[in-house]
Amino acid sequence: MDKIAIIVAAGSGTRMGSDIPKQFLPLKGKAVILHTIEAFIKAVPGIQIRLVLPPSMVAYGQSLIEGMPYQGQVTLINGGNSRFSSVASGLASVPENSLVAIHDGVRCLITPALINRCFEAAQAFGSAIPVTPVTDSLREVSVEGNHPTDAVSKALDRVNIRLVQTPQTFKTSLIQAAFSQQEQPGFTDEASVAEAAGKQVHLVEGDPENIKITRPVDLILAAAILDQRTAQDN
Numbered sequence: 001m002d003k004i005a006i007i008v009a010a011g012s013g014t015r016m017g018s019d020i021p022k023q024f025l026p027l028k029g030k031a032v033i034l035h036t037i038e039a040f041i042k043a044v045p046g047i048q049i050r051l052v053l054p055p056s057m058v059a060y061g062q063s064l065i066e067g068m069p070y071q072g073q074v075t076l077i078n079g080g081n082s083r084f085s086s087v088a089s090g091l092a093s094v095p096e097n098s099l100v101a102i103h104d105g106v107r108c109l110i111t112p113a114l115i116n117r118c119f120e121a122a123q124a125f126g127s128a129i130p131v132t133p134v135t136d137s138l139r140e141v142s143v144e145g146n147h148p149t150d151a152v153s154k155a156l157d158r159v160n161i162r163l164v165q166t167p168q169t170f171k172t173s174l175i176q177a178a179f180s181q182q183e184q185p186g187f188t189d190e191a192s193v194a195e196a197a198g199k200q201v202h203l204v205e206g207d208p209e210n211i212k213i214t215r216p217v218d219l220i221l222a223a224a225i226l227d228q229r230t231a232q233d234n
């Protein structure tokens with residue numbers, strides 16, 4: 001089956017609070033989004049990438065990939081107002097009977113090993129959702145106030161909880177059908193969309209370093225992880 005990546009990068013990055021959306025910020029001298037694209041190019045020779053961008057930034061995105069050796073493998077697509085609609089736009093451009101990896105553009109530390117683990121599991125099981133165990137203790141709050149001390153809470157057993165990452169990878173037949181339903185508020189990722197369409201999802205081992213750049217501290221962490229990888233390579 002052909003392998004395709006949809007990299008969603010059409011968000012505005014409110015929590016980062018930067019002048020330009022976080023996916024375009026420099027990380028070790030290169031835009032965050034280019035780190036992400038290059039991981040997929042390295043992982044799967046010849047892979048086709050759908051890069052979903054804010055419509056106002058498609059021209060800028062084009063200028064970033066202009067002249068790159070992989071330019072011909074990347075198709076730019078206008079994103080929507082929600083992650084769901086950005087993914088739906090990407091999926092509309094993907095041929096049937098393929099495997100599609102749907103990835104947050106801001107998870108720029110993704111490794112070729114994790115990408116290939118997801119494609120292999122999706123080929124075998126129809127879907128592959130990378131997850132990691134929880135390392136903090138957990139509390140469920142039943143009353144939310146303005147301050148943490150206002151909340152009534154109880155401890156949760158973290159043994160049964162997993163953190164969910166991307167790339168969430170599927171046979172296109174499964175995920176394109178799931179995205180034909182109406183968007184719901186609880187759709188935070190593709191696994192939740194697939195489940196709402198009555199499909200079971202298959203979990204695979206994620207990677208603690210596959211962090212999502214969300215707040216300024218995440219960029220500092222990402223730079224440190226990249227430094228450590230470079231040191232290991234030398």
Ligand SMILES: Nc1ccn([C@@H]2O[C@H](COP(=O)(O)OP(=O)(O)OP(=O)(O)O)[C@@H](O)[C@H]2O)c(=O)n1
Binds near residue numbers: 081083086105
């Ligand atoms: N309308 C949207 C919203 C989000 N995303 C993408 O989905 C990924 C995960 O979303 P998130 O980290 O929430 O990004 P933002 O929505 O940009 O951030 P924030 O919620 O802080 O505004 C990001 O790569 C983001 O660009 C997207 O393609 N289209």
Ligand SMILES: C[C@](O)(CO)[C@H](O)COP(=O)(O)O
Binds near residue numbers: 104164165166188190
């Ligand atoms: C898709 C995701 O990265 C899985 O953990 C996450 O749900 C995205 O959440 P966000 O609030 O849109 O960043």
